[in-house]
Amino acid sequence: MPTLYHHPMSAASRFVRLVLSEYGFQVDLVEEQAWEMRREFLALNPAGVLPVYVDDSMRALCGASVIAEFVDETHGVLKRERRLFAEDPFQRAEIRRLTEWFLQKMEHDVTRPLVRERVYKLHMPPSLGGGAPDSKVLRTARANIREHLKYLSWLAGSRPWLAGDRLTYADLAAGASISVLDYMGEIDWNDAPVAKEWYQRLKSRPSFRPMLSERIRGLTPVSHYADLDF
Amino acid sequence: MPTLYHHPMSAASRFVRLVLSEYGFQVDLVEEQAWEMRREFLALNPAGVLPVYVDDSMRALCGASVIAEFVDETHGVLKRERRLFAEDPFQRAEIRRLTEWFLQKMEHDVTRPLVRERVYKLHMPPSLGGGAPDSKVLRTARANIREHLKYLSWLAGSRPWLAGDRLTYADLAAGASISVLDYMGEIDWNDAPVAKEWYQRLKSRPSFRPMLSERIRGLTPVSHYADLDF
Known part of the structure; x- marks a missing residue:
């Protein structure tokens, strides 16, 4: 299964998770603390930024816009009126x-x-x-x-x-x-x-649901965070 | 003729000028001091960043990657082996x-x-x-x-x-x-x-030539700047 290196409080990571979920992709999520500059992570993305998507052939796509453009090019056009991008x-x-x-x-x-x-x-x-x-x-x-x-x-x-x-x-x-x-x-x-x-x-x-149930160590969310009708 | 708002020392502006020149686009260049946050400029691009491309119908394209992707979508595919992007x-x-x-x-x-x-x-x-x-x-x-x-x-x-x-x-x-x-x-x-x-x-x-002959007020370039064989 492809892997997405992400952080739950990185907006770019959340964006890509939403894109993948809207299109029905299954991925393994791996939380990365990008500030640690892990050697293995930098080997995937020398820029050291999140998110990084690694496909089943171990090819890495680095950064939110690169991943989103790739997903549109390879899958978006098939989605017709559910496409998350435009034609024009x-x-x-x-x-x-x-x-x-x-x-x-x-x-x-x-x-x-x-x-x-x-x-x-x-x-x-x-x-x-x-x-x-x-x-x-x-x-x-x-x-x-x-x-x-x-x-x-x-x-x-x-x-x-x-x-x-x-x-x-x-x-x-x-x-x-x-x-x-x-x-x-x-x-x-x-x-x-x-x-x-x-x-x-x-x-x-539904694509939002997993993120609304996540909790960050050391920081409780505001009380209405997960309410759909806040 | 379309207009490109740019600054001669903005790398993103130079990038778009090179793209347009490689593809044979003619544009009027307008130098913008983005830090002035001119009202007319912010009306074109609320983000206030360079470059901004305004076409003959006064539609604005804001930022280097937006312009470059647009140019590829509308012109790149016709360039075949001179295309500045890939197919894969x-x-x-x-x-x-x-x-x-x-x-x-x-x-x-x-x-x-x-x-x-x-x-x-x-x-x-x-x-x-x-x-x-x-x-x-x-x-x-x-x-x-x-x-x-x-x-x-x-x-x-x-x-x-x-x-x-x-x-x-x-x-x-x-x-x-x-x-x-x-x-x-x-x-x-x-x-x-x-x-x-x-x-x-x-x-x-040839796309580089105009930039090599430009001079910035108050800052002389290094002596080899315009030499092709430096």
């Missing part, structure tokens, strides 16, 4: 733009610093940077959440799904990032009723 | 992995900090962070160059072109980043004879 090149460009928005821009502005400070530093030895969260980093990242929720709300309010009429990679990328932040209680849903309605729809999909 | 999904994954390596990982580790400290800060007003370069940032980025040149040398030594037998996006992404660093005199070619041979071949292509 301009729509494809819009889906890619939004996927990058959540997995790169929001990741940089909000998700990565919060996860690093609140989760990874709990599990890292002090020699690799573990320890108490840096309150300045937390403050900056939290200030950025509001702008990102505004943009998400605008998208969710102007289209049935974020990139248009159908569920696409853009929704799964956004949902992956939002679910990580929601686990940590970083999202004030009272501020964002339109985004909340979109997230409720997304969260109700 | 695994080879496509490898080209994407390497393109990301240079435009994201090397950008993060080396290119962005050096360009920011040495070029952008020359042109930024102090209110936006302009001023003298931070010597600690320079030192860290320079220490990272060596590792990246090693990896580039390994790739260039094991394959005719970086991703295999043909020139692909991977070479253009690497060449875009390397040419920016070379302009600033940051590369010691004595350390990297194999990478140098690869870069000489790449630099000799």
